[in-house]
Amino acid sequence: LPPPMEAIPCKPLFFDLACNFIEFPNLDDKTGAADGKKQGAGLTG
Amino acid sequence: MSANKESNLVQGYIELNKFCQSGDYDRALKAAGKILQIAPTEQKAFHCKIICFIQLHNFKEALAVLSNPKNVALAGDLHFEKAYVQYRLNCPKDALQTVDNAPEMTLALKELRAQILYRLEQYQDCYNLYRDIVKNTTDEYEDERKANMSAVVANLAALNPSADLPQFE
Known part of the structure; x- marks a missing residue:
């Protein structure tokens, strides 16, 4: 027979949300993609 | 800069951009x-290098590169990345x-400062900062942030059971 349930303290969950801000910089100005956008009319004209 | 070098540089960035976008951090x-x-x-390029080290969980190398006196000019703006690496290195x-x-x-x-304060067990400051963050953000991590806040409150309660603590539903 299992012993009766008993509440015990536990370590609370704690999430690393700062890691979501670890992002690559935008490289469009370095790859020439930014120039292309300026010349050609994009989806938004 | 010579035209040749310029074009090599653009080629280099096109390649780098491709691997960044596909999440191929080694390449x-x-x-x-x-x-x-x-x-x-x-x-x-330097910034990308640091992000790669972090994504590859090579925090030691990231900090070594960021702290190298030779890289002062390159690393100058990467406050968040450096602090995050230090946080992960405990x-x-x-x-x-x-x-x-x-x-x-x-x-x-x-966001990082709040997590650091939690690690430093400065729960009251941590809680106040989270209140400020929650008030000023709308993103997809609101539940996780709430969980973090309850962790802070749980620790406050453990330290001072008679304190007047905020309630969570």
Whole structure:
């Protein structure tokens, strides 16, 4: 027979949300993609 | 800069961008290194290199590169990345100092600062900062942030059971 349930303290969950801000910089100005956008009319004209 | 070098640089960045976008951090790291060999002052390539180290969980190397006196000019703006690496290397005091030395308190730095304060067991300051963050953000991590806040409150309660603590539903 299992012993009766008993509440015990536990370590609370704690999430690393700062890691979501670890992002690559935008490289469009370095790859020439930014120039292309300026010349050609994009989806938004 | 010669036309040849210029075009090599653009090619390098196109390659780097491809690996960054596909999440191929090993290859991105090599591509960033290649750019820095041609042009050692390329701040964006350096930034990518650091992000790669972090994504590859090589925090030690990231901190070594960021702290190298040779890279002062390149690393100057990467306050958040440096503080995050220090946090992950379990040096919360150094991380807090890096955060507080940053010229501007961005949202990323605030989020990290709250986590550092938790690690430092400064729960009241941590709680106040989370209140501020929650008030000023709408993103997809609101539940996780709430969980973090309850963790802070749980710790406050453990330290001072008679304190008047905020309630969570």
